Amino acid sequence: xxxxxxxxxxxxxxxxxxxxxxxxxxxxxxxxxxxxxxxxxxxxxxxxxxxxxxxxxxxxxxxxxxxxxxxxxxxxxxxxxxxxxxxxxxxxxxxxxxxxxxxxxxxxxxxxxxxxxxxxxxxxxxxxxxxxxxxxxxxxxxxxxxxxxxxxxxxxxxxxxxxxxxxxxxxxxxxxxxxxxxxxxxxxxxxxxxxxxxxxxxxxxxxxxxxxxxxxxxxxxxxxxxxxxxxxxxxxxxxxxxxxxxxxxxxxxxxxxxxxxxxxxxxxxxxxxxxxxxxxxxxxxxxxxxxxxxxxxxxxxxxxxxxxxxxxxxxxxxxxxxxxxxxxxxxxxxxxxxxxxxxxxxxxxxxxxxxxxxxxxxxxxxxxxxxxxxxxxxxxxxxxxxxxxxxxxxxxxxxxxxxxxxxxxxxxxxxxxxxxxxxxxxxxxxxxxxxxxxxxxxxxxxxxxxxxxxxxxxxxxxxxxxxxxxxxxxxxxxxxxxxxxxxxxxxxxxxxxxxxxxxxxxxxxxxxxxxxxxxxxxxxxxxxxxxxxxxxxxxxxxxxxxxxxxxxxxxxxxxxxxxxxxxxxxxxxxxxxxxxxxxxxxxxxxxxxxxxxxxxxxxxxxxxxxxxxxxxxxxxxxxxxxxxxxxxxxxxxxxxxxxxxxxxxxxxxxxxxxxxxxxxxxxxxxxxxxxxxxxxxxxxxxxxxxxxxxxxxxxxxxxxxxxxxxxxxxxxxxxxxxxxxxxxxxxxxxxxxxxxxxxxxxxxxxxxxxxxxxxxxxxxxxxxxxx
DNA sequence: ATAGGGTTAG
Numbered sequence: 082x083x084x085x086x087x088x089x090x091x092x093x094x095x096x097x098x099x100x101x102x103x104x105x106x107x108x109x110x111x112x113x114x115x116x117x118x119x120x121x122x123x124x125x126x127x128x129x130x131x132x133x134x135x136x137x138x139x140x141x142x143x144x145x146x147x148x149x150x151x152x153x154x155x156x157x158x159x160x161x162x163x164x165x166x167x168x169x170x171x172x173x174x175x176x177x178x179x180x181x182x183x184x185x186x187x188x189x190x191x192x193x194x195x196x197x198x199x200x201x202x203x204x205x206x207x208x209x210x211x212x213x214x215x216x217x218x219x220x221x222x223x224x225x226x227x228x229x230x231x232x233x234x235x236x237x238x239x240x241x242x243x244x245x246x247x248x249x250x251x252x253x254x255x256x257x258x259x260x261x262x263x264x265x266x267x268x269x270x271x272x273x274x275x276x277x278x279x280x281x282x283x284x285x286x287x288x289x290x291x292x293x294x295x296x297x298x299x300x301x302x303x304x305x306x307x308x309x310x311x312x313x314x315x316x317x318x319x320x321x322x323x324x325x326x327x328x329x330x331x332x333x334x335x336x337x338x339x340x341x342x343x344x345x346x347x348x349x350x351x352x353x354x355x356x357x358x359x360x361x362x363x364x365x366x367x368x369x370x371x372x373x374x375x376x377x378x379x380x381x382x383x384x385x386x387x388x389x390x391x392x393x394x395x396x397x398x399x400x401x402x403x404x405x406x407x408x409x410x411x412x413x414x415x416x417x418x419x420x421x422x423x424x425x426x427x428x429x430x431x432x433x434x435x436x437x438x439x440x441x442x443x444x445x446x447x448x449x450x451x452x453x454x455x456x457x458x459x460x461x462x463x464x465x466x467x468x469x470x471x472x473x474x475x476x477x478x479x480x481x482x483x484x485x486x487x488x489x490x491x492x493x494x495x496x497x498x499x500x501x502x503x504x505x506x507x508x509x510x511x512x513x514x515x516x517x518x519x520x521x522x523x524x525x526x527x528x529x530x531x532x533x534x535x536x537x538x539x540x541x542x543x544x545x546x547x548x549x550x551x552x553x554x555x556x557x558x559x560x561x562x563x564x565x566x567x568x569x570x571x572x573x574x575x576x577x578x579x580x581x582x583x584x585x586x587x588x589x590x591x592x593x594x595x596x597x598x599x600x601x602x603x604x605x606x607x608x609x610x611x612x613x614x615x616x617x618x619x620x621x622x623x624x625x626x627x628x629x630x631x632x633x634x635x636x637x638x639x640x641x642x643x644x645x646x647x648x649x650x651x652x653x654x655x656x657x658x659x660x661x662x663x664x665x666x667x668x669x670x671x672x673x674x675x676x677x678x679x680x681x682x683x684x685x686x687x688x689x690x691x692x693x694x695x696x697x698x699x700x701x702x703x704x705x706x707x708x709x710x711x712x713x714x715x716x717x718x719x720x721x722x723x724x725x726x727x728x729x730x731x732x733x734x735x736x737x738x739x740x741x742x743x744x745x746x747x748x749x750x751x752x753x754x755x756x757x758x759x760x761x762x763x764x765x766x767x768x769x770x771x772x773x774x775x776x777x778x779x780x781x782x783x784x785x786x787x788x789x790x791x792x793x794x795x796x797x798x799x800x801x802x803x804x805x806x807x808x809x810x811x812x813x814x815x816x817x818x819x820x821x822x823x824x825x826x827x828x829x830x831x832x833x834x835x836x837x838x839x840x841x842x843x844x845x846x847x848x849x850x851x852x
Numbered sequence: 853a854t855a856g857g858g859t860t861a862g
């Protein structure tokens with residue numbers, strides 16, 4: 082090739098690079114005499130950047146730098162942005178030093194690139210220094226500052242600057258919208274987008290894509306469809322990227338048909354569009370379809386594999402996920418931190434402790450242990466496996482935390498019954514989000530659920546509820562999950578007035594149509610005996626599910642309204658909602674109240690034979706109660722003896738209770754012996770047996786029993802009741818005779834509940850109040 | 853400068 086002049090050479094280099102022939106371009110560049118023409122050098126470097134060979138561009142620059150060549154402004158700013166992109170901050174700082182040393186003239190563009198560089202390597206202070214010293218600024222300067230703050234996590238500073246900007250362009254708006262969106266503030270992002278349109282700023286393709294992302298995570302199908310229309314109108318729909326983002330939005334909204342439709346409109350599929358399609362099917366439970374598409378993909382990259390592995394894990398198919406991981410390694414595809422986090426999250430149960438350890442080993446082998454997401458997954462995995470020790474060890478040795486790490490360790494403690502430590506960590510968290518608060522509140526709820534942990538941890542449902550009030554006072558606002566927890570806590574302690582107040586707030590905050598919130602409301606109203614209100618919520622639901630029906634049925638059965646249970650069950654069947662084991666507990670309880678032995682037996686039979694639900698201890702207890710209350714004590718006992726699963730104290734307790742009614746001391750003693758064997762300190766069994774013996778006037782036996790109880794210190798079990806009167810909470814212990822307002826409370830209660838109280842007094846004199 | 857798909861906490 083003849084030696085072209087610099088101008089021709091530059092044109093040739095640019096053309097070759099645009100055609101993707103970087104090596105050839107370099108040959109031309111090396112062949113010309115006037116290599117040092119900044120134009121040619123810039124063209125060559127630009128060519129490298131265009132083809133994704135940033136580091137070669139940097140090498141070329143370094144070569145010229147050492148040979149005493151003075152780059153122009155254009156080269157400098159380009160090299161600075163390459164350093165920023167490569168995360169080579171040292172390189173960038175060297176260039177900065179070079180500029181200062183040589184006292185080179187610096188224009189706005191170079192300063193802008195410097196700011197960008199410093200933000201990229203998190204030296205916010207240095208970026209600010211450059212910004213403050215600039216004699217002149219342009220839109221780019223402001224924009225790079227805004228996006229720098231935004232991506233360095235100072236949304237406030239970014240917004241502040243954004244408001245102060247003398248003029249904005251589409252990119253400035255986009256940076257701000259994108260910052261809010263990627264930090265999880267989708268609503269703010271959308272708000273800003275609407276403001277942008279109001280101000281008459283023209284959105285571009287990127288704007289719409291960010292808005293689509295916000296729609297995806299908020300599942301705003303209608304808005305998403307609107308953006309789809311805009312993309313079509315403006316002609317951007319032809320761009321594959323746009324279609325990919327659209328598909329993703331439809332996936333998150335669960336619109337598989339639209340996902341497939343958009344996919345079909347793409348004329349040339351690439352690895353991204355294929356992977357999204359796989360994700361679409363996998364994330365919507367169509368794992369077989371996903372697998373089929375995955376296997377038929379023309380080519381795959383790590384992400385395609387990750388999508389499939391995550392799909393298996395999300396659908397509970399751990400074995401397939403682990404198998405694919407092996408295939409991946411065999412096929413020379415290197416798993417990365419995304420692969421491992423998915424796999425580790427699949428090991429979050431006792432069943433997979435061994436696999437979990439193996440994956441942990443693999444993490445160490447490939448050196449991913451200091452990755453924050455990996456650490457987070459490990460904390461969760463060990464926590465869920467009941468291994469708080471290892472969870473803590475991981476947490477303590479992690480080099481860097483994010484909100485998820487903190488939340489994960491809190492969850493690890495709450496799910497292992499250490500609410501105290503969980504709260505201690507929660508209070509120390511440097512940043513908290515909605516999920517962190519909900520995790521803590523859910524932890525209180527979980528740990529006050531059963532009496533055993535309640536005694537160990539001392540946590541009550543009131544703690545969950547007061548934590549909820551604390552949350553309401555915080556800068557974060559509760560979401561549907563929070564309301565769900567609060568209402569469940571309220572249900573457990575029968576806090577009717579508080580439930581009503583929380584109910585109001587769910588309406589105000591727009592969560593009343595949430596199915597989970599509705600179900601929690603039915604439950605709490607049912608538990609409090611406010612069945613009209615429970616029914617009202619139920620009837621206002623557009624799509625009550627099995628849980629809604631069960632909540633209502635449980636409400637009626639717990640309040641002894643057997644015929645309502647049976648009526649509603651008939652309606653449930655007509656509506657086509659399938660019953661589950663909870664449904665049958667209500668049905669059997671109802672039959673027990675109504676003395677409908679035959680009906681109950683039919684339900685019990687149908688449960689297993691027609692609905693394929695194997696009876697649990699709870700169902701057996703119901704059957705024993707049903708037969709026992711009807712006086713069929715022998716049949717009740719033989720049910721227990723023939724149970725295919727081990728009976729617990731509650732099952733024998735049902736039998737003992739029936740014996741108390743009928744004064745059967747023979748079977749009663751047998752039942753009580755079984756309970757004493759299972760739970761040596763079960764004081765209510767002692768009391769029930771004592772009452773049975775007393776009814777038969779076996780006074781000597783009663784005295785002996787009392788002696789045993791005294792010896793075992795079972796006589797004064799502090800039974801505890803919560804009572805809510807006129808929106809005030811009161812707690813009573815059974816030996817608590819000095820509650821300050823006791824007399825006035827009794828008076829109020831008496832006027833409210835009258836005979837009900839007398840009845841409960843008569844039934845159990847040891848407990849002061851039980852309503 | 854913003855910029856397509858994958859993960860982890862309730």
